[in-house]
Every structure is written in C-alpha cells, then in structure tokens.
Amino acid sequence: MPTLDNTDRKIVRALRRDGRITNVALAAEVGLSASACLRRVQMLEEGGTIRGYTAIIAGPEGRDGHVVIVRISLERQTEDVLRRFEAEVLKHPEIRECYLMTGEEDYLLRLEAAGAGDYERIHKEVLSRLPGVQRINSSFAIRSVL
Secondary structure (H helix, E strand, O other): OOOOOHHHHHHHHHHHHOOOOOHHHHHHHHOOOHHHHHHHHHHHHHOOOOOOOOOOOOOHHHOOOEEEEEEEEEOOOOHHHHHHHHHHHOOOOOEEEEEEOOOOOOEEEEEEEOOHHHHHHHHHHOHHHOOOEEEEEEEEOOOOOO
C-alpha cells in the first residue's frame, strides 16, 4: 500500500463515513478541485488503499444490533479444518466479518445480535456448532469510535 499524505488520509476518512458522498462534496470537504479529488480517489483505488465500497446493513427490524467480537480457537489448524470452518461461517449472516488471525486465537469474528438473548441463541446454534471449534471467547462492544 502506498504512503498516504494528509489529503489522502482526509479522503479515506470521509469515504469511511460516507462511501456514497459525491465527488464534488468530497472535494469541498478535503479542499481540492473536483477533478483533482477524482484523480486522488482513482489513485487510491488503483493502488489498493481503497479496495471497494460496501453497504452497512441494519440489524433486525431496521435497528442496528449489539456488536459482538468473538475470538475462536480451533482444535487443529490443518487446511481441511480451516476450509470447513470458513465454509460454514459463510452460511451465517449474523457473522458480519471473519478474519484468520496470528496469535493465540485462530479467528476473529464480528457479529451482530439483537441483545444478550439473541447472542445466547447464536452461541448455542451457530458458534458452538462450527467445525473444529475448541474455545469461544466473546466481548460485547460498548460503542463504535470509527
């Protein structure tokens, strides 16, 4: 990833807040002309800093749920166990993000639950049934900073 200057960092922050911001509004926010801003965004995309844009989907009944960070340790880290675990994770929309990690835990998951009761259901019906799971460690997020 290329080194970002101050203007690039402003562009990235603005796009994180609102990925659908118009180029004209983005340019005004970061202090560039529209054409210069568009060139910068294209360079950030081509250079791999901006890898894509996404929609943030609301939780049940249009409300955002509670964010839960889940750290998973597997019984073994063989290719077969990793592949089966990842294939199963993709089947559960409650799991919004999944990362293969270095360190003590094998995977870090971000999921959303309507509350503690819903998380208990997810823990019993989804997480504890994922292939190869040895240990599950969960934390509820208090609030989002970014």
